[in-house]
Amino acid sequence: MEQGLPITVIGAGSNLLISDQGLPGLVLCTRHLRDSQFDVDRAQIIAASGEPIVRLAWQAAERGWSGLEWAIGIPGTVGGVVVMNAGAHQGCMADVLTQTEVLNLNGAIETLGLLDLQYRYRSSSLQGSDRLVTQATLQLQPGHDPTALLTTTRAYLEQRHTTQPYHLPSCGSVFRNPKPYKAGWLIEQTGLKGYQIGGAQVSHRHANFIVNCGGATATDVFDVIHTVQHRVNQQWSIWLEPEVKMLGQFPVV
Numbered sequence: 001m002e003q004g005l006p007i008t009v010i011g012a013g014s015n016l017l018i019s020d021q022g023l024p025g026l027v028l029c030t031r032h033l034r035d036s037q038f039d040v041d042r043a044q045i046i047a048a049s050g051e052p053i054v055r056l057a058w059q060a061a062e063r064g065w066s067g068l069e070w071a072i073g074i075p076g077t078v079g080g081v082v083v084m085n086a087g088a089h090q091g092c093m094a095d096v097l098t099q100t101e102v103l104n105l106n107g108a109i110e111t112l113g114l115l116d117l118q119y120r121y122r123s124s125s126l127q128g129s130d131r132l133v134t135q136a137t138l139q140l141q142p143g144h145d146p147t148a149l150l151t152t153t154r155a156y157l158e159q160r161h162t163t164q165p166y167h168l169p170s171c172g173s174v175f176r177n178p179k180p181y182k183a184g185w186l187i188e189q190t191g192l193k194g195y196q197i198g199g200a201q202v203s204h205r206h207a208n209f210i211v212n213c214g215g216a217t218a219t220d221v222f223d224v225i226h227t228v229q230h231r232v233n234q235q236w237s238i239w240l241e242p243e244v245k246m247l248g249q250f251p252v253v
């Protein structure tokens with residue numbers, strides 16, 4: 001920091017496309033920060049930033065605490081989920097988070113509430129900021145039947161595995177859904193399922209995923225993204241905005 005190096009914070013990297021040239025400066029990865037606490041009296045989880053959200057979702061369901069079932073199958077850390085306001089099945093981080101603790105570049109710890117985070121669809125005020133999420137407090141609803149919660153959770157997971165390409169590496173949904181449409185449906189209508197550049201392919205299983213069929217470079221993925229944007233725009237006059245975060249150098253288009 002004293003040397004003025006750029007700093008990038010990453011969690012599990014599950015929503016990232018990182019340039020083939022890599023990233024300049026320091027990259028801080030939070031994946032090993034996993035000392036989460038369960039406050040049984042309040043049904044709260046004080047979740048550490050590097051904790052896989054999926055692990056917390058299973059543990060909450062086992063305790064009969066409802067509120068994190070939606071998170072099953074999201075391969076991110078708590079920090080990444082807080083920053084992205086990740087969600088699924090009509091649930092998202094904004095529904096359960098009460099506050100988050102962040103570390104500023106000057107070394108100060110700050111506590112942010114929901115209003116500070118300005119949560120919207122897959123978006124928060126932390127995106128593009130230089131603050132590192134260290135932990136988040138999640139408020140769940142106790143007193144549910146664990147068996148029922150686990151059944152719902154397993155059903156969500158099964159649904160994902162049948163509709164999304166979990167068998168190949170990807171960075172999740174590539175584009176935001178342009179309301180009222182689903183990005184995957186728009187892409188599918190353009191006939192781009194299976195479209196491939198190098199090792200990067202528009203998934204046959206779900207058109208809003210670009211999978212690495214083997215040896216894909218970031219440039220391959222970027223070129224597929226660009227082609228999809230143009231083809232969808234030609235057919236639907238809609239410019240798809242990426243949900244995936246592109247870090248490092250990519251061509252300006």
Ligand SMILES: Cc1cc2nc3c(=O)[nH]c(=O)nc-3n(C[C@H](O)[C@H](O)[C@H](O)COP(=O)(O)OP(=O)(O)OC[C@H]3O[C@@H](n4cnc5c(N)ncnc54)[C@H](O)[C@@H]3O)c2cc1C
Nearest residue numbers: 011012013014015076077079080081083086087132133172
């Ligand atoms: C197969 C698959 C399925 C997915 N399904 C979904 C889904 O259903 N719903 C959904 O919303 N997303 C989904 N995703 C995308 C992704 O898992 C989420 O966006 C997740 O929240 C990213 O968490 P991460 O820890 O991997 O963050 P990263 O990808 O590492 O980072 C994402 C952003 O958060 C920032 N960041 C990460 N950690 C911190 C921290 N501690 N402090 C400050 N900034 C930080 C990074 O700088 C970056 O801007 C999916 C991805 C895959 C591969």
